[in-house]
Amino acid sequence: MPVVTRQVTDLLGDLVRIDSVAPRYEPRGGGEAAIAAFIAGWLADAGAEVELADTEPGRPNVLATLRGTGGGPTLCLRAHTDTVGYRGWSRDALTPRIVGDHLYGLGAADGKAGCAAAMLTLLALARSGVRPRGDLLVACVADEEGIAAGTTALAERGGIDAAIVVEPQRTDEIVVEHQGFGWLDVVTRGIPAHGSAADDGVDAIVHLAEVITRIHRLDRSVFHRFPSLNNGRTVCHTGMVSGGTDYSSYPDLARVGLEVGIQPGERLADRIAEIEEIFAEVAQSEPGFDGQVVVRLDREPFVASGHQALQDAAAGAIAAVLGREPTITGATGWTGAAILQRAGIPTVLLGSAGGRFHAPEEWASISDLARLCEILTRTALAYLGG
Template sequence: MIDIVKLLEELVAIPSMNSMGSGRAGFEFTESNLADFLVSLLRKNGIDCEGFEAAPGRRNVAGLVDVGVEKTLMLEAHLDTVPVDNMEIGPFKPTVSGNRLYGRGSCDTKASLAVFFGTAVNLLLSKRKLKYNLLLLGTCDEEYGFTGAQAAVQRGIRADFGIIGEPTRLRIVRAHKGVMRWKVKASGKASHSAYPELGENAIYTMAEAVNRIALYASRLRSESPHELLGSPSLSVGVIRGGHTVNIVPDSCTIEIDRRLIPGEAKESVMDAVASILRGLPGIEVEEPYLVAPSVNVAPSSEIVSILSTAVKDVLGDVVVEGANYATDAGVFNSAGLPCVVFGPGDIADAHTSRESVELTQVEAATRVIERLLC
């Protein structure tokens, strides 16, 4: 039998950092070693399993437990973690102290991986009868581009419903916001700063653009809110422009982060921004480099209902809520596979310099998944 906490320690000890588009590479900046470990874990225990490339050097892992029943449940968690710069603990040296296990990914989201994969193996080993066929999926690149989940959908994975493992404190997240990110560029004309009238200052143009966008962002806050998620939002997070102080700048770029509520579409969001920037000279709105859809699973849906029952049986109570962050669930829901988000750990501990997860939550999540499946 697999000890879930031991398995979690093994997963944390295998680096699987996402380079977050920085181009950093090396064995610590790939999910492939973790995918290989999970493939051999499942195969060793008789589960049909494969690793497959989602992008060059980026691997997913998919295992299938077919017990011959009607419905298939997907248990999915991402393999990648954020980088470890500035961590105050040994990121890949899992350490248990009191009720917590420390290390990069312990909370986000190797605890869910350990619970999903470990519990599936244990139930098979103990010859318990499962209520659902199981699709066990580990995805790469959730933290940056969601390409692992997208590749799984393109590969044609099939399930009736699913649970996406993320640190929700064992609450069921049935709705979350989507996210879009893109760049806006202003082009001008360079000149000597002593003769600014000979140039066109791209920073001035961008300043006007940013003012208009800020007004639009404040209007968004008063748009009719979603019942669980509130209003959509927008933030300009990066601005870069100019070369040196004695040259009138010929270029300036900003990056926009836009959080979407259910019902908002990429096209209408882009149209709105294009229309508020209309008339500004030399402005170019690029296509988004990231689009992660929002999630809105009906409270009456089967996955919310069966998981709620399991959580209530184990914890005595269940909370169903919404979240502002985006997950792989958006990709699967958009493809017609209803998925909620659920797992041990607190999002407030994710990505931190002392990332950790409560072991009592790992244990409770394990019991919830057992209860759900048997």
């Protein structure tokens, strides 16, 4: 039964209206409890067995199972309920606005379109009149925009034979690998001194500036490699910077927070080695240079494995719905797929179009989301033995 555009628009609009800003982004953000309660009620009405599992107090995962006849595998559709904050929106970010095929609103694409797709897939399966052997598990998880505690808890729960992570992407693509990333602090230490005592002071901020300039050069040159991934570019940018205490003193400490990508086949240690090479270079021209890298977060890349049966099911579904063969490809952004695959769960990514993620006027394509629902329904039926 094809999912109609009206159904998609209504459900996605309902989800956008519920504030699920992660507390990390806005202390007064709604968090995941209210949206989890809405999704849980909706999926129970659709015929699923529903469970709310807290990842930390008040931040639950929704786990909804549509039982098959037995003896088949369990396929998980994983979406996420949390969003980033409303900073920069010139109008109410939580009031959905529809212009043509686009639904605008905070989290419309990342990740409420994924939640809507997973929910409507379960409903379509429940109403299809076909009962597959295997179970469909819809997991709308918390904290994907934070430390992915929801996906980690899902992976630890077990009982999943294969997973589809639903995130914004082209509907005709099956993503089987993506970058990992690291959050690094680069710290330089100088020697504090009175501002008039140039011979005594070592300027930690100037030294950090030298390092940042060279990292930026690395980004503009060698990080444009890896054509196997969608746009081939290794993530590398500064996130925040601090240092010094006052106008009148040489600063003894400066720090920049960086986000750096890790391509499939690489490790965070490769990025750290590059930065340490930069330290050695800067030390040659800057006497007293002292640099250090501190790892804040290390997320390995995602490389699918054991996923052929799932990929075949998805490829057949995409060909049937879109009338063309899918592209098997890689992506730039990190998702919880890396965590599920690391736990031994064969995983691929499917999704629908959207744009302006983590920015004002984020949008999701309504027609594409309807097509994704149909692709997921057909994939589930084929994989679960319909």
